[in-house]
Amino acid sequence: MNIKFERVPDFSRRLALVLTVAAVPVLAGPPIAHAEDTGPAELVLTAPARYEPVEDVLYAAGDNGYLHRRETTDGSTASYQWRGYDGTERTVENFTGTLPDQQGYYGAGTDILPVPIGASGVVQLRDPATGESTSLTVPEGQSTVGSFGTTVLTISFNDVWQADKLHILRVQDGVTVDTPVDPPEGERFDRYPVVAGDGQLAVVRFIHGRTLGILDLATGALTPVSSRVAVDQSWNIQAAVSPTHIAWYQAGMTQARVVRRDDPAGAQTSVAVPTSDEGTSVVGLAGDWLLTSERLKPATVQNPPLRQGSPLKATPLGGGSPVTLLAAAQGDLAQIPGGGAIAVGGAGAGDWAVRRIEVAADGGLTLRTLSAVPAVPATVRGIALAGGQLVTKEEDSAPRPAYQTRKVTLTGTPSAGERSQVTTAPLGDSYGQPLGGGDGSVVHVRYDEATQRDVLVRATAAGARTEVVPFDRAAPSTSGRGLRDAAGRYAVYGGGDERVVVDFEAPGGGTVVQRLSTPAAALWGSELWTTDGTGGRIEARDLATGTVTSYSVGASCVIRDIQAVGRWVYWDCLGQDIVGGDESTPFGVYDLKTGANITLPERGELGDGFVVNHDTTAAQLRLTDFHTGTAAAPRPLTDLPAVSNWKNHDVDKFGGGVAWLDASGTAHVVPTGVPTEPLTATATSVDTGYARSAGATWNPVWRLSKPAAGAQLVIKDKKKIVRTLDATALGAALTARWDGTLADGTPVAAGTYTWQLTAGPEDGTGAALALTGTVTVTDGS
Numbered sequence: 001m002n003i004k005f006e007r008v009p010d011f012s013r014r015l016a017l018v019l020t021v022a023a024v025p026v027l028a029g030p031p032i033a034h035a036e037d038t039g040p041a042e043l044v045l046t047a048p049a050r051y052e053p054v055e056d057v058l059y060a061a062g063d064n065g066y067l068h069r070r071e072t073t074d075g076s077t078a079s080y081q082w083r084g085y086d087g088t089e090r091t092v093e094n095f096t097g098t099l100p101d102q103q104g105y106y107g108a109g110t111d112i113l114p115v116p117i118g119a120s121g122v123v124q125l126r127d128p129a130t131g132e133s134t135s136l137t138v139p140e141g142q143s144t145v146g147s148f149g150t151t152v153l154t155i156s157f158n159d160v161w162q163a164d165k166l167h168i169l170r171v172q173d174g175v176t177v178d179t180p181v182d183p184p185e186g187e188r189f190d191r192y193p194v195v196a197g198d199g200q201l202a203v204v205r206f207i208h209g210r211t212l213g214i215l216d217l218a219t220g221a222l223t224p225v226s227s228r229v230a231v232d233q234s235w236n237i238q239a240a241v242s243p244t245h246i247a248w249y250q251a252g253m254t255q256a257r258v259v260r261r262d263d264p265a266g267a268q269t270s271v272a273v274p275t276s277d278e279g280t281s282v283v284g285l286a287g288d289w290l291l292t293s294e295r296l297k298p299a300t301v302q303n304p305p306l307r308q309g310s311p312l313k314a315t316p317l318g319g320g321s322p323v324t325l326l327a328a329a330q331g332d333l334a335q336i337p338g339g340g341a342i343a344v345g346g347a348g349a350g351d352w353a354v355r356r357i358e359v360a361a362d363g364g365l366t367l368r369t370l371s372a373v374p375a376v377p378a379t380v381r382g383i384a385l386a387g388g389q390l391v392t393k394e395e396d397s398a399p400r401p402a403y404q405t406r407k408v409t410l411t412g413t414p415s416a417g418e419r420s421q422v423t424t425a426p427l428g429d430s431y432g433q434p435l436g437g438g439d440g441s442v443v444h445v446r447y448d449e450a451t452q453r454d455v456l457v458r459a460t461a462a463g464a465r466t467e468v469v470p471f472d473r474a475a476p477s478t479s480g481r482g483l484r485d486a487a488g489r490y491a492v493y494g495g496g497d498e499r500v501v502v503d504f505e506a507p508g509g510g511t512v513v514q515r516l517s518t519p520a521a522a523l524w525g526s527e528l529w530t531t532d533g534t535g536g537r538i539e540a541r542d543l544a545t546g547t548v549t550s551y552s553v554g555a556s557c558v559i560r561d562i563q564a565v566g567r568w569v570y571w572d573c574l575g576q577d578i579v580g581g582d583e584s585t586p587f588g589v590y591d592l593k594t595g596a597n598i599t600l601p602e603r604g605e606l607g608d609g610f611v612v613n614h615d616t617t618a619a620q621l622r623l624t625d626f627h628t629g630t631a632a633a634p635r636p637l638t639d640l641p642a643v644s645n646w647k648n649h650d651v652d653k654f655g656g657g658v659a660w661l662d663a664s665g666t667a668h669v670v671p672t673g674v675p676t677e678p679l680t681a682t683a684t685s686v687d688t689g690y691a692r693s694a695g696a697t698w699n700p701v702w703r704l705s706k707p708a709a710g711a712q713l714v715i716k717d718k719k720k721i722v723r724t725l726d727a728t729a730l731g732a733a734l735t736a737r738w739d740g741t742l743a744d745g746t747p748v749a750a751g752t753y754t755w756q757l758t759a760g761p762e763d764g765t766g767a768a769l770a771l772t773g774t775v776t777v778t779d780g781s
Helices: none
Strands: 003-007 039-045 054-060 063-071 083-085 089-091 113-117 122-126 133-137 143-148 149-158 163-172 175-181 190-198 202-208 211-216 222-225 237-241 245-250 255-260 269-272 278-285 289-296 310-316 322-330 339-348 353-359 365-372 382-387 388-394 400-408 422-424 443-449 453-459 466-467 483-487 492-493 497-502 511-516 522-526 527-530 538-540 549-550 561-565 567-570 587-591 597-599 605-607 609-617 620-625 633-641 649-651 659-662 669-672 681-685 687-690 702-703 708-717 720-726 733-735 749-762 767-778
Touching: 039 749, 054 339, 113 143, 122 143, 133 163, 143 190, 149 190, 163 190, 163 353, 190 237, 190 511, 202 237, 237 278, 245 278, 255 289, 278 353, 289 339, 322 365, 382 649, 382 659, 382 669, 388 669, 400 443, 422 453, 443 483, 453 492, 492 522, 497 522, 522 561, 527 561, 561 605, 605 649, 609 649, 620 659, 633 659
Parallel strands: 687 767
Antiparallel strands: 003 039, 039 669, 054 063, 063 083, 083 089, 113 122, 122 133, 143 149, 149 163, 163 175, 190 202, 202 211, 211 222, 237 245, 245 255, 255 269, 278 289, 289 310, 310 322, 322 339, 339 353, 353 365, 382 388, 388 400, 400 422, 443 453, 453 466, 483 492, 492 497, 497 511, 522 527, 527 538, 538 549, 561 567, 567 587, 587 597, 605 609, 609 620, 620 633, 649 659, 659 669, 681 702, 702 733, 708 720, 708 749, 749 767
16 A cells, blocks of 8 residues: 655645645645645555556567567557567567467567568568568468468468468578478368477467377478377367477366477377366476466456466476466466476566576476566545545455445544455446445445346445345346435435435344435434425434424525535535536525524535535536635635546545545545534444343444544443443444453343443544443343
């Protein structure tokens, strides 16, 4: 994790966004040059590395270097690069070779690369290491199927377009010399016959897989070899050539066949090849070892999860157990003509590299790093901030899309804790935008393909996952943006003029507890804020007791959007789902403490004493401070372009910070500079009775208006303290656990005990919280 923070003295001196830090304005006003005038510090968290390593595809290897194409960070087509073993790198223009095992494979086994010159039939044989080149003309009617050093292999066809002859082409005294090669009696060459080779020989295949051919490139002699494959198919046979051995393998088999290079028709050795359902095994050679890896199937929604590669193993040709050279590797091996091979892999994305496999003096194998392959940032498509818990929806930082959370602290020197996964997430932008519940929980929507229903999902930091279907009717699979609010155990979901309130901790399991015919619905603790449909009227419904309290904001219009944070209630007659409506429609903030209505200069997302507006036209995030009872002029926080189908910023209504994601996936979190209200309890879940039994504990929960620090729970028998416990803080919530014993483990007597909870505000603003109650301990069965 890369964390950097800085203080921003002047919002007009804006720095461009970079990967690890962005200078973000937090003070309104003209430029001020005084160094002591500094704004709130910003926390900058770079995007984590993508779980899948960067792909660096190997095409060929010679004794001086190798040909490869490395995945680009912007998605553009990568160029072919020749990298010398001395570290030099050159771009190879116009190269058109394909990968081994693909149709039309050519160019391998030496440092010479074939580069066709347009459609002229001329092939330029280039040596990237020296810059020298030789031109060779392919005779009319022949097609190139392979190239090894200064030798080009072509194929010609008969009158019915069947592969007829192979041709070995070389340049002698400036003239192309053609050596034709006939197939063995009763065989025909495959249309794409070249399987492997180097500067001296090539392995070729026929239309039947029972036989392979070892072609001497110097003489044109073709030696048939029984392949002993399981299925009479030639298209799925691969091969590898080393200075001492030739190996081949048919996909799906559990063994490869190996012969000595100096006696290809002689005795064959069988060597075990690991196989799996996740891909196709590939083979290579290094000294007296068979190398094996796996070309994995690409990960998709139907074929999850993401994978980093398969182990690269080496098995002795003379028998013995395989050894693991790399924990994960790409499924391509490039043979070096002089011996050994090249692979790409490592322990993970942060350890990925191109590595040369070499034979040690004792016959064992060693690895030498040729070029590091740096990891790239993961794709981050969603952010939430609640109770100081920052949640990011990360598409590919783990094997499956996931919600990652971490504790952020903005007082003093900003800091962030380690990331931890809360739960898996839906893939894509339409579904899965997270909302934090303020108590460490994360709520999102997923789509159930089988039932065609939207499903609300709540995952807690403890790993509990609860799902509720809000509407028992089919939903389009392109929706998913109906999650409106979350607070502790509750969430609001819906679209149009429909809203439902879900209680994830209801007796018997999560369920819908309220259905509304208005889009105005918001949560604060156990209160549901909504409207009765009367102009200018809002009301708070206590979801625990059913008590309703009404207020008038002094407007004549029907309120269609509502947000609540402590003493502040944001209301808007335009509505959050209306596009292109009358911008002059009334909106404002109602102060429950004073009964005053505060006029705002612009709409926004409510925080504790402020609103944040995302002006998508101006691509800017702005904050309006109204905590004094009068709204100040909006001040810019950062430049932030609009995004489609997902949310790239959030306001912490349980603490006061603002977070956003920039284009690189870097998360930025800033304090607002607006003082927060005093620490209060917004909802409690404290049982008044505890039946003591083996494994059972009393587990009170207090949900708060903002994070607390130094919380203690004191349990008393009248005035005598029987137990003092440290309460556990998670987000803006406190929990404790008591097993009905003294500190030494002695059970307390059955009876009623008084508990007292004290906690200070983590941000240092306002008085400490003090709560009290009773719990009756009985002895259970």
